[in-house]
Amino acid sequence: MKKLGRTGQGYLLNTIIIVLLFTAAQLVTAAFGGEGSFKLVLVPSIWQCCYLMILAASLNLVLGFLGQLSLGHCGFMAVGAYTAALLSLACERAELFKDKEGVVFILVLFACVLAAGILSALIGLLVGIPALRLKGDYLAIITLGFGMIIINIINNLPFCGQDGLAQGSAAASLYKNGLGFGTKSKVEFLWAALLVTIVSVTLMFMFVRSKYGRAIRAIRDDEIAAAASGINTSYYKVLTFVYSAFFAGVAGALYSCANATLSTSSFAFTNGGILNSTFIVVMVVLGGMGSITGSVTAAVIMFFINYQIKNGSWVDSLPAAVQAVFQYPMLVYAIVLIVVIMFRPRGIFGSYEFSLINLKRELKAALERRAAAKAERKEARSNG
Amino acid sequence: MAEKTPALETRKLGISFGGLKAVNDFNIKIYPGELVGLIGPNGAGKTTVFNLLTGVYAPTEGTVILDGQPLNGKKTYQFVAAGVARTFQNIRLFRNMTVIENVKAAFTKDVDYNLFHASFRTKKFWETEKKLTDKAMELLDICGLADKADVLASSLPYGRQRKLEIARALATDMKLLLLDEPAAGMNPTETAELLECINTIRKRFGVAILLIEHDMSLVMNICQRIQVIDYGQTIASGLPEEIAANPRVIAAYLGE
Ligand SMILES: Nc1ncnc2c1ncn2[C@@H]1O[C@H](COP(=O)(O)OP(=O)(O)O)[C@@H](O)[C@H]1O
Ligand SMILES: [Mg+2]
Numbered sequence: 171m172k173k174l175g176r177t178g179q180g181y182l183l184n185t186i187i188i189v190l191l192f193t194a195a196q197l198v199t200a201a202f203g204g205e206g207s208f209k210l211v212l213v214p215s216i217w218q219c220c221y222l223m224i225l226a227a228s229l230n231l232v233l234g235f236l237g238q239l240s241l242g243h244c245g246f247m248a249v250g251a252y253t254a255a256l257l258s259l260a261c262e263r264a265e266l267f268k269d270k271e272g273v274v275f276i277l278v279l280f281a282c283v284l285a286a287g288i289l290s291a292l293i294g295l296l297v298g299i300p301a302l303r304l305k306g307d308y309l310a311i312i313t314l315g316f317g318m319i320i321i322n323i324i325n326n327l328p329f330c331g332q333d334g335l336a337q338g339s340a341a342a343s344l345y346k347n348g349l350g351f352g353t354k355s356k357v358e359f360l361w362a363a364l365l366v367t368i369v370s371v372t373l374m375f376m377f378v379r380s381k382y383g384r385a386i387r388a389i390r391d392d393e394i395a396a397a398a399s400g401i402n403t404s405y406y407k408v409l410t411f412v413y414s415a416f417f418a419g420v421a422g423a424l425y426s427c428a429n430a431t432l433s434t435s436s437f438a439f440t441n442g443g444i445l446n447s448t449f450i451v452v453m454v455v456l457g458g459m460g461s462i463t464g465s466v467t468a469a470v471i472m473f474f475i476n477y478q479i480k481n482g483s484w485v486d487s488l489p490a491a492v493q494a495v496f497q498y499p500m501l502v503y504a505i506v507l508i509v510v511i512m513f514r515p516r517g518i519f520g521s522y523e524f525s526l527i528n529l530k531r532e533l534k535a536a537l538e539r540r541a542a543a544k545a546e547r548k549e550a551r552s553n554g
Numbered sequence: 555m556a557e558k559t560p561a562l563e564t565r566k567l568g569i570s571f572g573g574l575k576a577v578n579d580f581n582i583k584i585y586p587g588e589l590v591g592l593i594g595p596n597g598a599g600k601t602t603v604f605n606l607l608t609g610v611y612a613p614t615e616g617t618v619i620l621d622g623q624p625l626n627g628k629k630t631y632q633f634v635a636a637g638v639a640r641t642f643q644n645i646r647l648f649r650n651m652t653v654i655e656n657v658k659a660a661f662t663k664d665v666d667y668n669l670f671h672a673s674f675r676t677k678k679f680w681e682t683e684k685k686l687t688d689k690a691m692e693l694l695d696i697c698g699l700a701d702k703a704d705v706l707a708s709s710l711p712y713g714r715q716r717k718l719e720i721a722r723a724l725a726t727d728m729k730l731l732l733l734d735e736p737a738a739g740m741n742p743t744e745t746a747e748l749l750e751c752i753n754t755i756r757k758r759f760g761v762a763i764l765l766i767e768h769d770m771s772l773v774m775n776i777c778q779r780i781q782v783i784d785y786g787q788t789i790a791s792g793l794p795e796e797i798a799a800n801p802r803v804i805a806a807y808l809g810e
Contacts (some may be wrong), residue, residue, distance in 0.1 A: 181675070373673050380672035380679070381658075381665045388648045388659040395646035398608055399660035400634035400726045460650075521650065 180527035187526065188226065188368060196361055203357045213356050217428035219473050220367040221421040223245075226453040226465035228417035233451065234521075235378055236410045237390030238302065239310040242317030244447040246415040248437035249293055250286035250422025252324055255432050257282045258348030270355055273401030279359070282349060283366055284421040290419025291412045293320075298411035302404065317447050321434045349427045363424055370417050375462050375523075377413060386410050387460070394444050450501050451497030456510055457517055475506060558591070559622040561586050561637070561730045561762035567606055567616035568786075574584075576602045577786045580616070584730065584762045589609035589752075591777035591794075592766045595806055599786040600766045601643055604732050608640050609633040621729055637729035641719040641736060643766075653699055653718055656707050657690040660725035663689075678769060690725065690754045696758070697721040697751055713744035717751060724755065737769055744767075774798060782806065801810060 202208040229243045234334075258278060259265065267275040294531040301312045351359060377383060385406045396402050426432055438446065449472070455490045457468030479485060495501055510518060560583045584590050592600050605611040607618055608791040609630040618625050620636040628636075648656050665686065671679040682803045694700045697717040702710060707718060716736055723731055733752075737745045749772075756763065767773045773780060774794045781791040784806040790797055797803055 192672075260629055273806070294766055376673050376675065377669070378682075381662050382669070382672060384651070384659040384664045387651055387655075388662075391650055394610065394630075395642065395648065396659070397630035398610070398634065398642075399722055400631050400639075400663035401659065402629075402663070403632045465670035535804045 177470055183527050193506040199360050204426045207351050209357055217363050219470050221424040222361045222469040222473055223466045224370045224417050224421040225450050226469040227371050227462050228414045229450050230454045230465045231410050231414040232309045235456050240313040241310050241447045242313035242436045243418055243450050245317035245320040246290045246418035247422040248421030249290045251426040253289045254282040254286040254423035257285050262348050286423035287416040287419040294412040294415025298408045305424035315505055321438050325436050351427050370420055452507055458519035460521035461519040463524040563619040565617045569611055569614050575786050582742050584603055587760050587761050589763045589777050591773040591780040594783040598783045604734055634726050639723035639726040639728035641723055642733035643734040645715050649706040652704050653707055654703040655689050656722050657693055657725045660722045661686050693724050696754055699737045713740050733765045735766050
């Protein structure tokens with residue numbers, strides 16, 4: 171057998187760990203699927219974390235790796251969410267599946283996820299080609315505008331506005347039909363959410379660790395030098411924007427599964443909850459611009475903070491003033507961001523990628539550095 | 555014997571910024587393997603010529619012809635594809651990337667795997683990446699940077715940053731190399747190393763080099779031909795000894 175190099179070992183190790191975790195999740199779900207808090211709290215939380223991770227990682231491609239400020243990421247998510255919801259409802263009405271059962275339903279589920287990504291990517295292409303000619307603030311304004319416009323467009327489409335989908339509101343019909351999962355289905359299809367997330371994050375990771383990642387980081391660092399090194403800057407910018415939009419769409423599809431209601435106001439810029447384009451920017455900056463693993467971590471951290479300040483029982487025991495602050499979650503995120511930036515200006519991870527295979531080596535190096543610094547200080551003290 | 559195609563030819567090249575003619579009626583021919591110097595006082599328009607030769611600026615008059623191919627209206631990456639590479643007067647590295655990544659980024663246009671290969675880490679992906687690493691190390695070796703392959707570009711000392719720019723330019727597999735004041739701010743040892751590096755490049759790759767340099771003695775020493783510009787106009791061109799004796803050049807350098 172050919173001997174695996176260090177990279178090969180790393181890939182093997184990661185694959186094994188992921189498969190083990192995935193299997194463990196399956197077993198745990200099978201064992202505790204019916205339990206109250208598992209079903210009512212943990213599983214929905216995992217669903218939410220899943221799409222937040224994909225969202226953060228996908229925005230990081232544009233923000234951290236390509237270095238372009240895009241403030242309309244939620245717009246792409248909305249496109250994905252509505253695509254998946256509408257497509258699944260159409261399939262149900264065509265009687266392809268019934269009661270979310272059978273192999274066909276699983277096929278429809280994945281087809282919806284894929285379709286959500288593709289439509290979102292197409293819209294990303296339409297927006298990206300003109301928008302990416304602009305830089306910095308101008309791009310931010312255009313993408314911000316896009317995020318608002320897309321919400322209005324969806325609101326006014328005859329088949330998905332307030333009266334669309336079935337009779338009655340879109341939200342109500344989603345809950346029982348198509349992809350709108352109740353608690354039981356969320357447990358049952360947890361594996362699908364995990365699978366989509368793992369595949370998405372892996373694909374993005376492969377993207378940044380290839381010629382594409384090198385090209386876009388070069389553009390971020392110096393666009394003129396990148397062009398002078400033969401990189402077709404417009405092409406790689408648009409490609410990255412489209413790739414990022416694709417995964418935002420995929421995240422949207424997961425969102426439409428995980429939520430009983432689907433309403434455009436959840437994707438609006440003014441939405442004070444966890445889902446708005448600025449919140450995703452905060453996740454990316456917090457985790458580290460240019461670190462996929464950082465984004466994934468930050469998504470979980472931000473979810474946890476968001477969950478705790480809204481549902482944590484400890485909140486009640488806090489002074490009234492603090493509780494008042496918690497009424498404005500965005501304020502709390504801002505504070506968290508400021509605190510992190512004070513201590514780690516480049517985000518928690520910076521551009522570092524967490525890797526199991528290098529962990530031991532890096533820990534050892536860090537400990538050695540620390541010991542050396544300590545010894546130095548000691549020496550300085552004894553001399554001084 | 556038929557005449558060789560020049561690596562670079564310009565015809566009546568010129569550009570105006572508003573009312574200012576930064577470069578006017580600039581004509582030059584450089585053949586493969588030649589080392590030509592472009593000199594002139596500060597603000598004469600030398601860097602602007604380089605920007606015209608790489609498509610950073612679109613000329614208001616005239617044509618750039620690279621290896622027989624006219625490049626009107628093309629973008630910078632297309633100029634590079636046609637065979638020109640450059641370094642910058644004020645260093646422009648990919649600062650947050652490692653030294654070897656800086657070089658590998660410049661291979662991008664010649665890497666022929668696609669998103670599928672990258673996503674699924676096919677055999678082709680690994681083989682290509684391995685080849686890139688080997689080629690990058692070779693170039694770093696020529697520029698004396700092999701020992702620094704994995705450090706961040708921004709952490710290199712000044713002289714070595716300039717060399718990394720050259721290594722990165724080499725990675726584009728060019729026929730014409732444009733060096734914009736490569737020895738600026740270098741100490742004598744670094745300058746000597748740089749000259750050695752330039753010589754190796756000429757021998758090894760047989761490329762044409764157009765060199766902007768402030769240090770007259772350096773230019774006189776290594777260039778086969780020299781072209782002098784002042785206020786965007788060519789005021790002299792010829793062999794080093796002719797240039798050194800040219801009264802207009804002396805006047806331009808000493809000031810009227
Ligand atoms: N983008 C630009 N816009 C306006 N003027 C410019 C621009 N680029 C260069 N110039 C002008 O062209 C002239 C030549 O500059 P440059 O080519 O940098 O000189 P140097 O010979 O020192 O490299 C200068 O007067 C400069 O101000
Ligand atoms: Mg200059």
